[in-house]
Amino acid sequence: MSDDVEFEGEIEARLSEQEYFRPPAKFVGQANVSDPAIHDRFGDEWPHGFEEYAELLDWESRWDETLDASNPPFYEWFVGGELNACYNCVDRHLDERKNQVALLWEGEGGDRSHLTYQDLYREVNRMAAALRTMGVEEDDVVTLHLPMVPALPITMLACARIGAPHSEVFAGFSASALAQRIDDADSDVVVTIDGYYRRGELLNHKQKADQAVEEADTDVDTVLVWERHEGDLHDDVDVVEDRDVLVTDLKADHDRARVDPVTRNAEDPLFLMYTSGTTGQPKGCQHRTGGYLSYVTGTSKYVLDIKPEDTYWCAADIGWITGHSYIVYGPLALGTTSVMYEGAPDHPHKGRIWEIAEKYDVDIFHTSPTAVRMFMKWGPEYPEEYDFDFRHMTTVGEPIQPEAWLWYYKYIGGEDAVIVDTWWQTETGGHLITNLPALDDMKPGSAGKPCPGIQPAIYDDNGNPVEAASGKAGNLVIEKPWPGMLQTVYGDDERFVDEYWRDFSDTNSDDMADWVYKAGDGAVHERDGYFRILGRLDDVMNVAGHRLGTMELESAVAEVEEVAEAAVAAREDAEKGEVPDVYVVLREGIEPSEAVRNGIVRAVEEEIGKFARPANVVFVDDLPKTRSGKIMRRLLEDISNDQDLGDTTTLRDPSVPEQIRDLVHGD
Ligand code: WT7
Numbered sequence: 001m002s003d004d005v006e007f008e009g010e011i012e013a014r015l016s017e018q019e020y021f022r023p024p025a026k027f028v029g030q031a032n033v034s035d036p037a038i039h040d041r042f043g044d045e046w047p048h049g050f051e052e053y054a055e056l057l058d059w060e061s062r063w064d065e066t067l068d069a070s071n072p073p074f075y076e077w078f079v080g081g082e083l084n085a086c087y088n089c090v091d092r093h094l095d096e097r098k099n100q101v102a103l104l105w106e107g108e109g110g111d112r113s114h115l116t117y118q119d120l121y122r123e124v125n126r127m128a129a130a131l132r133t134m135g136v137e138e139d140d141v142v143t144l145h146l147p148m149v150p151a152l153p154i155t156m157l158a159c160a161r162i163g164a165p166h167s168e169v170f171a172g173f174s175a176s177a178l179a180q181r182i183d184d185a186d187s188d189v190v191v192t193i194d195g196y197y198r199r200g201e202l203l204n205h206k207q208k209a210d211q212a213v214e215e216a217d218t219d220v221d222t223v224l225v226w227e228r229h230e231g232d233l234h235d236d237v238d239v240v241e242d243r244d245v246l247v248t249d250l251k252a253d254h255d256r257a258r259v260d261p262v263t264r265n266a267e268d269p270l271f272l273m274y275t276s277g278t279t280g281q282p283k284g285c286q287h288r289t290g291g292y293l294s295y296v297t298g299t300s301k302y303v304l305d306i307k308p309e310d311t312y313w314c315a316a317d318i319g320w321i322t323g324h325s326y327i328v329y330g331p332l333a334l335g336t337t338s339v340m341y342e343g344a345p346d347h348p349h350k351g352r353i354w355e356i357a358e359k360y361d362v363d364i365f366h367t368s369p370t371a372v373r374m375f376m377k378w379g380p381e382y383p384e385e386y387d388f389d390f391r392h393m394t395t396v397g398e399p400i401q402p403e404a405w406l407w408y409y410k411y412i413g414g415e416d417a418v419i420v421d422t423w424w425q426t427e428t429g430g431h432l433i434t435n436l437p438a439l440d441d442m443k444p445g446s447a448g449k450p451c452p453g454i455q456p457a458i459y460d461d462n463g464n465p466v467e468a469a470s471g472k473a474g475n476l477v478i479e480k481p482w483p484g485m486l487q488t489v490y491g492d493d494e495r496f497v498d499e500y501w502r503d504f505s506d507t508n509s510d511d512m513a514d515w516v517y518k519a520g521d522g523a524v525h526e527r528d529g530y531f532r533i534l535g536r537l538d539d540v541m542n543v544a545g546h547r548l549g550t551m552e553l554e555s556a557v558a559e560v561e562e563v564a565e566a567a568v569a570a571r572e573d574a575e576k577g578e579v580p581d582v583y584v585v586l587r588e589g590i591e592p593s594e595a596v597r598n599g600i601v602r603a604v605e606e607e608i609g610k611f612a613r614p615a616n617v618v619f620v621d622d623l624p625k626t627r628s629g630k631i632m633r634r635l636l637e638d639i640s641n642d643q644d645l646g647d648t649t650t651l652r653d654p655s656v657p658e659q660i661r662d663l664v665h666g667d
Contacts, residue, residue, distance in 0.1 A: 020441035031438035042452035053298025069512040075481040077291030084261035086161035089332035108197035108343025127158035129257035130250035138163035141187040147171035147196040151226040163262040167272040170319030175211035182216045193226040194234035266290025275426040276549035284490030295484030299430045300330030313339035314366035321426040354386035366394040368545040380411040397545030405444035423447035429484025446530040455479040476523035541570035556607035569636035579615035581640045592619035
């Protein structure tokens, strides 16, 4: 872990106490869980409580063993069980609700497509047949680069149907980022779309896949291309002969196709989701079929309170884990109706979200603190114009400031909806810390209590547990495994152990009790038993709820010819949570200029994506370094945030931070 973390588990976090809000009685009366015995049930019979989640699914053969912990941290869940995730999300609903809408998709410009479970069944079968025709076999990794259109869940489910793990790369990622993920997964089939709408413009999205295939070392032999307007290919898109195939054509060939869902072992991988870590290389978090699907279905039911008759809207992007778990797999496994929206929340007007909520009579709404801060900035007049009535609201991805929480509660929830603040990660598959909404009072700014069967704790930097509920800050860890956890980092078991386990575990032990999962976050276990999340302790920042590694940004900047050295620091931002500031030393003889600055911004956009664009580029003569030459990013962060500089005497040149500070803030 980074050597400049100063928590030590000693400092009492000085955070203002918040008042509690009771869940409304009308919510409690109808909640999926209102009996507090659930926590004891999961705790006393651990790990067997998790069977309650697995039993929400249809299994082809039941598991023999709930947890095999003989080889930590390579845990196996529901061992011997067999199931198919697509079958559980689609086929099994046909008897009871084939004419119920599964997906209410709304295009940015107002076009729409409403797919019933029967429609979804047909579409998924056609796509599964199409993938098979293109040579995709069980266990081949298929890379998806799809935006928020029905093609995305259809393709994911089609992959699951034939047992091919999908690896969806968020559509906002650049061609280079896509190429990197194609190579890491050694994936030779890519699925993309010609275009999609962003603020009224039909983007040429496919060009990113074209460039990625060119850049990748892997020999991609097939690119499947969906069309945003079926049968009407984007004018600017090129079709590469012998490699590209239009999904529209394939679907026509397989119109009435039926593909039997393949039987998967519970431990067979369902998908990969890449996420940023502390090195330049993103990690492919590998999620298993049985444990993952059980966990997201269980938490969708108990935490999100989803019922089949609800209209549920998670306004995240399926390109991140939130959308995988809580737009696609959990909600569809429960047979509910989900809203999916393609576009920007302020296009064509700032009331767009509430207009959709009113139109579909949404019951459950799910968004990020960044979005809440943005809605707050726009003002209450937008939501006030529309008639909608949420019973349940979720936030995810970042800490929510009490001020934003209170605004969300009042203006969006009308003071009679519950808010659940869910803490979890790409790696954890599903929620780990959050209140079960009917059981515990809400407290603005705190994620809440552990989910059933989950055992979080706070450790100091020396690996010693900090007394529970002592109000002290430290490293957030999870002491026991859970079914939604990642299986490994794709193709790199060693990195899996190094990144998540080594710091707080006895890695020579084969006793599960000696293995502790490091989340990478700082947190406080408050005296009332609630957990308050403080943010990342490693070189990972959180920009508008999206995780970004400083190393990835730094390597993108270092590619720029004029740059000798670069360091990235997270600056707090009222709207986005954090934004990247880039500190750059130029090569000998190069003068700072707008052109160099633009080149740096462009490099980040090209290597990662526009969402990672630096907020500031600061040209400096030198970076603050220790005597051994390690860059002290913490000091840059203090400068970016205009904080006191602490001890700089151990630096090679102690005057450097002051010089940079003068440059940024003036004398
Ligand atoms: C990191 C994980 C899990 C889906 C979205 C992000 C931060 C997440 C909360 C929360 C405070 C949160 C943590 C975590 N985070 N949820 N409710 N309160 N911080 O997934 O990209 O894997 O990022 O997001 O820092 O480690 P991710």
